[in-house]
Amino acid sequence: MLTTSRRFLLGALAGSAALAGCGILDREPEPAPQPDALQPLLDEALTLAASYDRAIVAQPDLAARLTPLAEDHRAHATELARVIGATLPSAGPSASAPTAGDTTATLRKAEQAAQKTAVAACKAAPPERAALAGSIAACRATHAEALR
Template identity: 70%
Template sequence: MMVLDCHVRRRQVLGAVAGSAGLAALTGCGLFGSDPEPAPPPDALQPVLDEALTLAAAYERAVVASPDLAARLSPMALDHRAHATELAKLIGATLPSGGASGPPTESGTDALAELRKAEQSALKTATAACKAAPGERAALVGSIAAARAAHAEALR
């Protein structure tokens, strides 16, 4: 009887150990309602990307409103689209499809003044991002900041 009693106890202990190991594994995988992992924070360059898309769309709307400005403004819209493409590759973002959307842009001098104001605001964002970016990102963001400064001056 003693031998049988030892085997029963050993089986109970082994079963209990195996069961708690399995329970711990299931708990670790979230089966029992553990809190989900929080979403990662947005990339620090996301605002620079968002502004590049916004600026490109603003230039495209201005060209539609004032076709006589196309030769002057279209290259700047293309610059911002190129910046958005490179930023999206760098941070692993997907660019939205579609062209210029939003309210129509005013024509002529008012449109140029609004675009210049938008470039100056976006320049501040790009400059701050460049200062905070690690070396491998700073070159791209610095060139974007320089382009925004050049665009603002070209719109005078």
């Protein structure tokens, strides 16, 4: 009779362990991962680069002035994507046509708004990311001044 009790007890323990291991007894599912805090900077860098590209198409005489600024934003996007492990969209011809809103004044306002986003990201970032966000904020402020 002692053997039967041990077998019963061992079987019950094994069954409980199997149920616990398969997740039936888990209370809540794993939460969805939060987007990276630097993702807004990446999105803005891509948007700004595309805005400059459209402005250059609309006003080719500004290409020498605007191309380096667009290239800065593409470089920022590349570095941000590397840091957060994101994949950049494939490079290709711009899908959107130039608009009347893609002027230097509009680009300046966009740079100023994006600079504020970068400053906020810099303040909230851990030290290993703050330098990148701060560098982007400084570059965006410089762009805004260059567009005066």
